[in-house]
Amino acid sequence: MHLLTLILGITLLPRAHTLNCYECVPGTSGACTDTAKECPLSGQLCGALRMTSYAGGSKVVDINSKSCALKAECIEASVNFGISKTKINTNCCNSNLCNVKPAPEASESAPNGKKCFQCKGQDCTATLNCEGTEDHCISTTMNIGSESMTIKGCASKLICLPETQQMSGIMGAKVNCCQGDYCNSASSTSAGLLLLVAPLVSVVVLS
Structure with a gap:
């Protein structure tokens, strides 16, 4: 009886809430197409990422991508070698298909x-x-x-x-x-x- 109750309880448990987000993985050309995807983990957000690289003051790389993201992955970061600099900026949101817009370019920093x-x-x-x-x-x-x-x-x-x-x-x-x-x-x-x-x-x- 206890085993039956356990099985029924597991079966009837509400499914953990997961979001549907747009996924966009850039190819070699840098372009990509949005496709809807259910996030594999509960608590994940929808995210958009932009990576921009500069050399000699000129922009040389500008890549956008979208996917499900953990909260810890919603950041702004950069690496700077003087002769070149790469910036990463992400936008995250917590509703279905909310990452429709690409992330903005990272702001200038002092x-x-x-x-x-x-x-x-x-x-x-x-x-x-x-x-x-x-x-x-x-x-x-x-x-x-x-x-x-x-x-x-x-x-x-x-x-x-x-x-x-x-x-x-x-x-x-x-x-x-x-x-x-x-x-x-x-x-x-x-x-x-x-x-x-x-x-x-x-x-x-x-x-």
Whole structure:
């Protein structure tokens, strides 16, 4: 009798509330199409993400995506190497299909007083003034072909979390973060291809 009551109770339990959200995963061209999707987890929000990268003051990448998101994934973050900067901005909402509009471009941010080393050519002793939510110093090493190159700068805490370090495995990238002014070392590194283009940190917040 108890077993029957348990089975009936489980069967008749109301289904946990989950949202329907738009999902939009950009392809290689950067374009994507909205499709409605039921979120797999209770408590997830609908989110829209925008990642914008700049080099030499010009916008070089502008990517939009949409999906279900955890509250912790609804953030604003950036990584700044001086020669290039990538900003991430998300908009989250809690009603069905509410993420119809793309997230706006992240706003301009002012220096926050923190200072890190950056690389200019082979010299990695230059000072970079961190901005906005950039509260960590970062040092990123990439292997391109047979060469190993390092770039340094400022990053938001989110960029440094293990689950969001999507650079690992891309061109042999290795990311090291630390807190404290100039904690990302002053050693010089070899210059190469990476220093001639806009280095992008591809951080996937919405999955």
